[in-house]
Amino acid sequence: MVVIVSAVLTVAQCRILDPQIAAWLLDPADNASCFQDLVTKHYGRPAEPPAQPLGPRKPLPQSSLVSSSLCLLYQLMTQGLWELFSSMELSMIPVLAAMESHRIHVDKEALKRTSEMLGVKLKQLEQEAHKAAGQQFLVSSSTQLRLVLFEKLRLQERCENRKLPKTMLKQQQSTSEAALLQLQDLHPLPKIILEYRQVHKMKSTFVDGILSCVKKTYISSTWNQTSAVSGRLSAKQPNFQALPRQPVQISKKQYVQGKDAELVTVHPRDMFIPREGWTFLAADFCQVELRLLAHLTSDPELLRLFLDPGPDVFTMLASQWKGVPEQQLEPEDREHAKRIVYSMVYGAGRERLSGILGVSAEQASQFVDSFLQRYKEVQSFIQRTVQLCQKQGYVVSIMGRRRSLPHIRSADWAVRNQAERQAVNFVVQGSAADLCKMAMIRIFSLVSSSSSLTARLLAQIHDELLFEVEDSQVEHFAALVKTTMESLQHIDSLGVHLKVPLKVAVSSGRAWGSMSELHLPPASPPPSP
DNA sequence: CTTATGTGA
């Protein structure tokens, strides 16, 4: 008891000891819906017995509040989570509070115009879909689409050589993108549906959905610290972390004869703009999870990719795989290579991978084999991680974040394999989350204690921080952010010493969708006189 | 492959 009290006093000072965060660190998978559930759950001692069946709530005595809170704090200490709790997660609270208080301005009129334009386009696509199907149907209904494609047109019978995906839970014929791509040479309808889906998503979520979150001329997301099991943050209303990276081209029908169809570019990120006199500044950890994987595996080939000076890893791989020089690659090619790499290292099966690669399942498994053959230590890291998780029931990130995975000992093959992939993914994704949070805390602290810096943190997109900076301070602040983030390769106090350097790219612009990279001199920022 | 949130049926 004395130990707990002194630890609490050392850390608390005037800060809050948030029990919800404490409970989430102990078991990130468990989402206590409210404070009372939390108290009831941790009243007895460990998190195990659901003493009260978590339903209708009885009033609890004050003593149980104190008891359950102390119990949570005690468990944090015994499980080696105290440092993470006190110096990372609690320090995030004022950072997130500041982020929520900062308004992100939007071009509301442009959003309204695109909403109308997309509405017209959707009606056209709906007509085309009905014509191609030879009947009217609700294009946005996957149930109705399944009937048209597989019962009326019976397209599955005309492509028996390649196998079509099934829906996850009910094992029906899927109408997902992967399925429609397989069907698109057999009939005009799948292609129309693919475009309809793209435009519909754009309108409903990224134009109308954003508009519904706009207050006056700005938005501000709600940031959740305890909703991701990996330690990542999440954002809602709007989900600022899921806005499309690539713009979408829409062809407008031309009513003037002899003219080509007008192409309009819709880019939701361009709707977000800084205030007059200010500039957006983004700082992005380059290939953060792959660098962490290099560190965790000590794979010589993987380490070499980051220790030797060379081109961007994903660009290099895209170039090799596509057989095209790096200068001729589109941004989509790099994104594609990135998706392939992460899918492989996190254990994608050959069917899934064949969908991503656009080749047969046999070719896909050959591709994985040759990849894992080249980076041999990745496989032994996976085995090591799984074995350790089987032994102790949980895995940990580089900063001691923990995830319990009881299913790792399941007798069911599918259940156990999923837990194994989750274990491996957690170690890497959780470690990346640790680094990104440390970066936010350090930069926030620098800005808070500076008398001149006015930069405001607007958002975190997992490995990227978005700031609004006074025009005159952009270069200076960019240098400060870059060096602060890259210095996290070594954190003495936590015993973190990464075997590879961290690389941070900074960019700035007058709209979030139109940022250009800043190339700063390699030196540190000038110390103020 | 993992981690999220949003929309529509």
Place this chain on the structure above:
DNA sequence: GCGATCACATAAG
């Protein structure tokens, strides 16, 4: 009419 569930989209790695 409301909430849960499913399928499908987007993002990040």
